[in-house]
Amino acid sequence: MRVNPRFINAGAIFVIAFSTGYVMQNADALAARFGGNDKPDQVRLDTTAQVEADIAAPLAELSEEEPLVPVEPAVAALGRPATQAYASRLAELLPEPEPEPEPAPLCEASLTAKAKPSAMLALEITAPCEAGKRVEIRHEALVFAETLDSSGKLQIQMPVLREAAHVTAQFSDGQVLATSAVIPDLAEFERIGLQWQGETGVELHAFEFGAARGHPGHIHAGNPRSPRRAELLGAGFMVKLGSAQDGPQAEIYSFPAADAQYEGMVRMSVELAVSEANCGREIQAQALRAATDGEIEPMDLSLSVPACDSVGEFLVLNNLLRDMSIAAN
Template sequence: MLLGKKVLRITAAVAVAAAAAHTAERLKAPAVEQSVLVSAARLATSDASPDPSTESAVPQSASLSSPVEKRVGDLTGITPVAATTPPAGGDRCRPELQLSTQPGAMIRLSLAAPCNRGERFIVRHAGLAFSARTQADGFATVTLPALRADALVAVYLQDSRLVLGKIAVPDVSAYSRFAIVWELPADLDLRVTDGTKVLVGSGTSASDGDQGVIALGSTEVQSPVLARVYSVRSQTLGDADITGELRITPASCGRTLRVDTVYSSGGIATTADQAISVPLCGTAGDILVLKNLAPAPKLAAPK
């Protein structure tokens, strides 16, 4: 019996020693392991963040899929923005546009573009378009027929600047107008026959104030845009025969050219575009007559 008691005492001592040894080894565990255990416990019971030494090499702020505290919103796209620095003292190159009404439902356009001296610009209004040039001081003045009662006029400069102006022209309701617009290499003219009158483009105003063909556009610029406008003081165009005359040249023969047309009545304008098939080369110098321009041209044989 004494032997049995000794065995029990020895076994108990061994167990106590083993437990003590295990506890000692547990206390001597590496600091990293302890920090991992502590961090996991804290994350489960609090809102504390993990120790930086155990985080991924990619921070949360660089991950679009990870929730980030105080987010400003999900990324939906990237828009490049060009950085610009406004010049000291303001924009000295800012163009200015002034519009005024003239008799006969005409619009007088005055442009001041100090940094666009002697340069081409384009005027657009209700489908009408034509080119012009600024003077050596950057100023320009042109006159154009109104096609709408609420006339919006746009000026396009060479440095991608756009200048807009708007003016009311109530007198336009008393006129009917038909315009044709083209670019090179087309070489066009508008001819109107009304009874004994034969009208062609001349100047920038109607010949007698009530009826005429207005020529618009400068040919002394690069890539000119030209226009002709038939204007009559009437609610309709009447019985006038309106035709276009296209001169066939080596630059235009055998090509399909585009012309734009605008019809204005009662201060309301409608636009259309026409495709003109020019005969093959070999007929240079002839004239192609474009009939029934509104609503669609019919081509006659060259004369």
């Protein structure tokens, strides 16, 4: 085993100092015991010199060795490949983490309304937890059902029947949303609506100023026109409400009577296509009329559909609804 030279140097110096002091203090006693010399001073000097010589010899040998260099402690370095291998092995031993569950959607629902030109109301429903579900919308006596998209949203425009329009939206779980808006130009329009439940095959038709069937003035679900037509041409348009085939549906025809450019009649009729779904049945419907004076006139209708051997035929009912009388302004 190698002894650190620094410890040897320190020990040698200590021994020299200790021995020198001891000899100098006990020189007479040592001379009397070991030499029997009558000259104690000579014994003390000889003895001291000998001790110093004996101790100095090892020091001389140590001084001839190579200079001492501090030894750094050995540190084992872990190479990158070993680290990667360890990490890979550790990953194999550890269980795979379970996937984090997707956050639940916020279930807060909202219904907003904004007035639009031609006495229309823009509705927007946001209900993330009702995505893909049906919602029933009510305004005065008007009822129809729509279906929310995959994100729980619905945007539609509907004609209103009251200037201070109040609208509710009810979901299948009983939750009800409500909103209101003022429609300042409703007094400029006359409106007639027809609503029903399920697949009845009924349709509302308007023939403006003597228009023949299939002509531009023949307004129906297949040729509804748009609210923009009322603004630009002073002519009528129709809106279909309700996307659920087995739910409540409606069609509403609007004419800007206050700004009419022509005088005449708009003939209203109800038509029904006989099908396997309605043949031989008694169809219940309701007509709604909103006049420029703000009054709403509901009227219940009962329609007898011909037998199923008449499938494919059309039933035209001209006397169920009162025609619009338009005065030029």
